[in-house]
Amino acid sequence: MPSDRVSVLRLLRRRFGVPRGAATVIVVLAAMTALLISAAPRMLVQVTRDEVAHQVGQLAPTTRDLTGTVSAVVPEGGLAGLESSLSSARDQWPSSIQGLVEDGEVAVYTDPLRASPEVLGPTSPFADVQLMAEPDALAHLQIAEGTWPRAWSGSGPIEIALSADAAATMDWPIGERRTIPTAAAPLEVVLTATVRATDPDDPRWLHLPTVLTASVFDDGNRRPVAGSAAWIDPGTWETLDPPGTVIVWYPVDTVGAADIDVAQLLPAIRAIVASPLPLSEGGDLRVSLDSGLVAALGVAVGRTEATRAILAVAAVGPVVVAFSLEVLAAALMVRRRRQQLALLAARGAAPSQLRRLLALEGALLGVPASVIAAALGVLLVPADAGWVPVVLAILAGVVPAAALALALPRNLLAVGREDLGHGRGTLPLLATEALVVVLAAVAVTVLLVRGAGPGALDPLAVAAPLLLTVALALVVVRLHPIPLTLALRLQRRRRGATGLVGAARAVREPVAGTAAVLAMLVAVAIAVFSSVVLATVDRGAVVAAQRTVGADIQISGPYVDADRLEAIRGIEGIAAVAGLLRGDYLPATGPGGRVTAEVIATDVTALAAVQNGMVGAFPAGVADAEVPMQVVPSTAVTADLGGAVTAVSGVSAVGAPSIAEILGLTASSEFVVVGAEDYTTLTGKGFFPRTILLDLAPGYDAAPVVDQVGQILGGTFSVSLLDASTDEIRSSPAVTALRIALLSAVGIAIGLSAVAVLVVAGVTRDARSRVIALLRTMGMGRRATRGIVAWEFVPLGVTALVAGGALGILLPLLIVFSIDLRPFTGGGGQPSLFIDPVLSATLVAIVLAALALAVIGGVLTARATSTATVLRTGED
Template sequence: MSRRSLLGDAGLLRRHYSAGWRASLLVALLVGVTVAGVALAPRALARLGDRELRHALMTTSATELDLAGIGQLGYADTAAQQNVATDVAIRNVRLGLPEPLRDLVGQPHWLARTSASTVTLPREQQLTLDLRLAIDLAWDQVARPVEGRLPDAYDGRGPIEVAVSRALAERVHLRVGDRLPNDPAPLLVTAIVEIDDPDGSYAVHSGDLVAPTVQEAPDTLPTVLGTALVHPDSASALREPMAGGSIVAWFPIDASRVRYADADTLQPQARRLASTPVELPNGGRLSLRTGLADVVERTSDRIASTYALLALALSGLAGVLVAVFALGVQTVLDRRRPALALASARGAGRMQVRAVMVLEGLLIAVPVSALAILVVSTLVPATLGPVGRALPVLTALLVPLLFGVLTNPRTLHQPRRDLRVATHGRGRPVLEIAVVALAALSLLSLVRRGVVESSRAVGIDPLVVAAPALLTAAVCVLVLRVFPWPLLLLQRRLRSRRGPVAVLGAARAVRSPALGFAAALALVVGLSVVTFSAVMATTIRSGLEHSVREGVGADVRLSAARFDDGDLAAVRRLAGVDAAALLTVRSGVELDLGRTARVEVVVTDTAALHDVRPDLPVLAGRGQDALPLLLGTDRAEEPEDVLLDQVPAVVTSVVGRDLLPGLDRRWVLVDQSALPTGAAEGDGEPRELLLVRVQDGAAADEVAGLAAAAVGGHPDVEVVDVDEELAAVSSSPVVGGLRPALLVSALVALVLTMLTVVLASLAAARSRHQMLGVLRILGMSRRQLRGVVAWELGPIAVTAVLVGTVFGLLLPRVITRALDLRPFVGGRTPPQPVVEPLLVLAGVAAFVGVVVVAGLVAVAVGRRLAPAETVKMGER
């Protein structure tokens, strides 16, 4: 190797970087793991949003979700022209849709049918049959004959051959060969078919073609409404009957192809479909509608709330991450200090010294970060926005930036001190004031605008999202300003005691703390994130349980047209039942609050209902001048003169309409003993609800099963319980993934805290061992030396536990005021923070254990330096 290659710029840099390469390798590994995590987080969130949106769409009924329409069929001269033209026009609807909506919409299916007409049945039956004729171009693929043959085309002569579903044939006792008088020609049943409908969408959109509809009313015969298939080529001969009928078309929505990144584009595209009818050939028209936009909007609100909550929870970790990077960079700088000091003494300028270290930062961070981003993007593909793509890059560039900022040529000749804001100088007050001002501005923006609303308006607002980190930094600034004063007082009190350990440890903690601002910030943030995660996990669980119970109305709800007199007593006798109440809901009752309106009236024993629902009052019974009412409404009401079905009444309280489930926008509750006989009967069929309160420790789903069996004589009973509903809500990917995400954030905070303590302790190892060497020479025992070392970590750790716990308990109250969790948990009112003491204490205990272990690890590693070897005569 030539002398030029050894003494040139490249050679000198190569020799400079190769010395002490282990510290650089450690920082490179730390950067690689961190960048991989930062690159993975937005991808995991994007995939979580995709899964949540797909889950919401897949659990939505086809009636609400699919793109479907109803309209009138136009007619051409021949059936072939009519059918082909209509089919092409409907298929062109999908081709004309914009992306990404077109990618979700499947191939259409449509059928045309006549209006219903009453048909005389061949056998005497106690019912009436209203039948419609339908044309389906794909009928031979949908209808599978189980008896007979598929019909031939009707050309205007002879009977109209039809195929009926097995369900309709069994309901009205039709057989192959039956003739049904009808206009314009009698109907001949040539086939009984089974409809192939594996996903159930055909039955949903074709109405009574798959299964007949039965309408029953008092004192009248049941009416069966059904549809029969005819050959598609019968359209020309059935022009007049079809003219008064309708056409139904539907396009299935493939939820597995949707992406959350397309949510904002899908909503206006889906809404525009309902604004303009589709023109069909020969004067036909089709009006389309879909609930896709509403489902996407509701789900987007839930996903946005989840993203906002996780962003606020994880933003605090940014401060710890900066501290860890800074300590790692300072470790490398400590290895480079002698060489940099020599270069500076021989004429290297400040910019040259900084440039050398920035270049080393780029060499450390860029290759490993590029590899980490490439691996993560390959293994976890996802559609990201500009912020998600920029975050790992900015994280990687943070390392060379810290190398440039922390390289101070003026202090290269001094021994290495721990990374901290200088105790003297003009820069510290300015920096502290700036941090406190930013924290106040961030808190104001968070409370006034909210993280979700600000993100919708301006995208990701860094000032709002960074509120937890800025607030923590401001708290740390204030704490470190106050931190020395209690120690000074303690030091003065300890001077009168025997033994030098406490006095020396307190003095060192005040004058030259081993853990500076970066480590203090990491400790406070770490514990606050752990506490915040514990409180928010409990809050979300409590909010979900509360909203589910609101939706059910009690622990268990049974609904039916009518319950027998013994059903209530049977349910009350069941094991696990604490209380039960029977509610009768009557619709269409006149209520006069100054203006007459028709409302639903809930009649019950309000004392029994109060036992089930303590939040509902007991209304007075008979003996009152006016009938006591509880009014449920969302309007502002101050009623004075009230009449319920011409009975004088008084409103004792106004509550939200959602206080009882499944009722109209306005309803009233009355006590059954106070309601006059024959009053408030209503104009519709009443329905009854049986609300059950479950004993503590009993499972609601088990009680629901027993209650269903106890009233099993009613075929129309619907049973709902909070356990089943909560399980259904928890099946949502967002709900199921949020609590593990909070747990992961707490674990990451603990790991980063451990790294911070280890790095800070190792960085202070040389100065510590210099002091310990002197103390050893002066005669201190090993036990006393361990006591002095414990004072390095003890005061700041105790302070961090106190401040971090209090701050972690207060932060959820700030977050829940700025972030409405109702789109996530549901319910009428925003959930308030719920603190579970045992969970919080477990988090604090885990944090203390991590700090102790980190301190022991750092001291164990530092023992490789013998204290006596670090003592140099004349150094001080």
């Protein structure tokens, strides 16, 4: 008995690793799945951090920091008491917030007060100062000249300090006294120091009134007015005790925001913003804090959650296919070793012993590879996603052990035709397949009804596409023989053996097993799915940018007259120009009554031309200065009036079809759009728009056009570019990760489908080689035998193309109806499904090319088998 065991082990050692191709497939697939399972969650954590840093980094300090202002008298305790209140409030916040925000800062300042000298020079401006006190001003300033102001005793002049730039602009030398008129009695102030900022780029200066320089207002009709804040000692403020504005802020660490779990950070900040902060001991004085972090982190969370759900749909198919191919490769290994395994069984090896030995071999193939791959995933991606993904990645290496053990036939010594009986399903198998289909229908329905869950990865978002994919594959496997049977009947009526034999073999021993169908179907589905999702997200970004900008270029700020509008129209490279003016609120009348609506004045023909081709563009065909007047109401106005507008401010009007919004303009929900001349008729006012929309001619760059517009307008204005707004959405880390991951999923799916074809070719090689060898001895040529091989794979490819294309459309529909994609598109409505024909055709063509190469490889593999070897094996 011991000698038998030794011989069994020796024989296993001799046969270990044969066939090497199948063993290699198992090792590679085990490593790939383990690496994916280990690294993907960590990469999503890193993407979340990068997206948070990206969103927070785009905020200005005044928007990013926790900031609040309140108009009130400083409570008892003065500025020191306010600082203490800020510190106490911060101490009560969660530790995640305390690690993000710095110590609170506070300042208090008055409204602008006119400070007049005894004699004002002919070129000197009026001086408006805002008396301001802050507890630690000297920590951020250095004295350029003079001495820092002392506390006011209640008599004599009040000492102040100005920035050196502000003092020079106001023409105010040190030591000069000026008078501030007040309701009670005039106040005398004296400049005792000029200062400079220790760090002029410190964001704190953005929170305060103009302090480092003086703002100058000059309309050309009177003496200019220079305004600036002037520091006073905090004790002076307590003595004066004037009404003023208290501003508090907590600086936010932009770098630290990326290292905090956003799932904890966002609710904590929302709670702080929602609850007013007490500034006095009794809580009589409170201030509400605000921060753009709430919106920015909301976008970051929305994008990362949507990315996580989409990638779960994209990744679940390849992972399942990889497991299926491991099972298929295990079946190939057992089939190739059947003679050796039968010999072991004949020599007394029990089936349980053989299964344990096969499981041990599978564990040796899969577990080390999965352990190495899981460790590699941890090393490559430093972000921590917990220990669960690593454990699951290692457990993925157990799949080959189970696959090899279960692939052992029940009776190794039985002899029979392997190409018969494949279509007969047992009752338990049919019941299992029916259960999978029912579960898929239930999961998809529930996901569509309630949507993907927020926060951590929703199991339903993984289960629904997985079950849908497997269910569709099972249905395809069951339906696949039907057209093959019809083809066989057709081939029986034709001449030639190639079609007859090929169709007969395809029916008797179809290579369209579940694993092969899954692999090829998923390859096509992922290609279509990726192209549709990418096109939908990209299209949504374009639509969001169009909604925000309204044209290729938007200029906003100054009032623009007709001459300047005409000059802008003459700039080379501008195809159309339209001005938008938010005018007065006027009564609009309709069948159901009357409503006050905001009047938007524009050149309606030019606006339609500027926005031509955009989603939600202003409609063409509306005329200006017609009788009766034509207006374009908002959908809210139409709903309130119960029908079309019949008059505006008593002037008869004809209502055109309503629109939901005006691209590029933030207006009231209740508005009516009228022509520029009609607006003048209604109000008696001129048309001086503050928003200018420019449509670029093809081939022209925006930068030189904006420069020329700036020369015409002069002064300060803001510019928004359609391309820049679109690129901002597309360039976020979440969108970039989504694009890379989806394209990578296509590549993985293509590789798996090619492997599936080759492995299936290996599984059916013996039966195929036997048939081809016999046909060659009967005189069939090589070209005809290649046609027989093609009959095995071409129907499978056609089936996978049709079913995969259908699944590739169903999965994006599942995404659009169950996952919120608005964070990807800048808000607004959920983007509609969009198909890019070029991208979809390109990806599908790549898949088909890969499958064609795999089929050619299968054909070449079949031809490589020696006819003599096959016949000799049959005689043995």
